[in-house]
Amino acid sequence: MLEKLKRFFNRERVGPSEAGALLVNSWLDVAEWAGACRYHFKRTRDGQGFVVDASFEGQPWRLEWGPSQRPYIDGHELRLRMELMLPSGLQMLVLNRVLLESLENESFERYTEVNQTQVDVSTSEEMRWVALFAASDLATQRSLKPHFAALSRSPAHVDAWLQGALTAALTRTMAAAMKPELPFVLLTLRGRVYMRTALAQPAPAVLNAMASLFTTACTEALRVSKSNFVEGTPSEAADTSKLGDASTAWPSPFKAKK
Helix, strand or coil: HHHHHHHHHHHCCCCCCCHHHHHHCCHHHHHHCCCCCCCHHHCCCCCCEEEEEEECEEEEEEEEEECCCCCCCCCCEEEEEEEECEEEEEEEEEEEHHHHHHHHHHHHHHHHHCCCCCCCCCCHHHHHHHHCCCCCCCCCCCCCCCCEEEEEECCCHHHHHHHCCCHHHHHHHHHCCCCCCCCCCEECCCEEEEEEEEECCCHHHEEEEEHHHHHHHHHHHHHHHCCCCCCEEEECCCHHHHHCCCCCCCCCCCCCCC
C-alpha cells in the first residue's frame, strides 16, 4: 500500500519546487490514515491541499485541508462539514475566545467607521453572528469558559449542545490538538454542522482528534434537534456535489480568501 501511494504522489507532484515536493510527500501519512479509517483521500487539482470523504453512522461528511478561506486565518486551515438536515431554527456557534475578541474588534471598527445601521451581508457568517446573536454565559460548562464562547439565536440551544459529550470532547481535543491562540469555529447552519480551524501541518494525529470532535458535535447537534424547544422545519437535503457553493460558511473548495 505504501509503495502504491509513493508512486501516486511522485506521479502527481506539482511544480519543481523542492518545498512543494516535501509538502506533497508529507501527505503520505494522511493518505494512510484515511485508508486505515476507510475514508477516501484525494488531492485537489491545484495541488495546494486535499479532501477526505468519510461517513459516520451512515451519513457522509467531508474534511478539507488547504489555503484559508477566511481573513481571520492565515496560511492553511482545516475544514469539516456534514449535512444533517437540522431544523432551520437551530443556529449555534462555538468559537475560541481569541477569535471572538478579534471578530468583535473588527465588527466594531467596520460598522462604526462607516456608520452602518445594518449588518453587511458580505461579511462572514461568524462576524455577523458575533454582531447579532446572544452569547451564552456557559453557566453549566464552566470548564469551557476560559477558552471558548458560545452564541445562538437561542442561548438555550447552544447550552444544550454543549451539555455532556461535546464539552468533554472540546476539553480533550483542546489538550491534545488545539493551540488556544489559533482560530477555531464550530457551528450549525442551514441544516449542516461545520468546523474550521487554523492548521499549518495536517498531521494524522491532529486530523484524527479533530474528526473525533467533529463527529461528536454532529451527534450532539442531532440530539438537540430532536428536543421539543427547537423551532423550524428540517432543512432540505443538499446535493453533496454542490456543498462547496451552498453557503458563505463554506465557499468553493480552496477558493482564495479575499
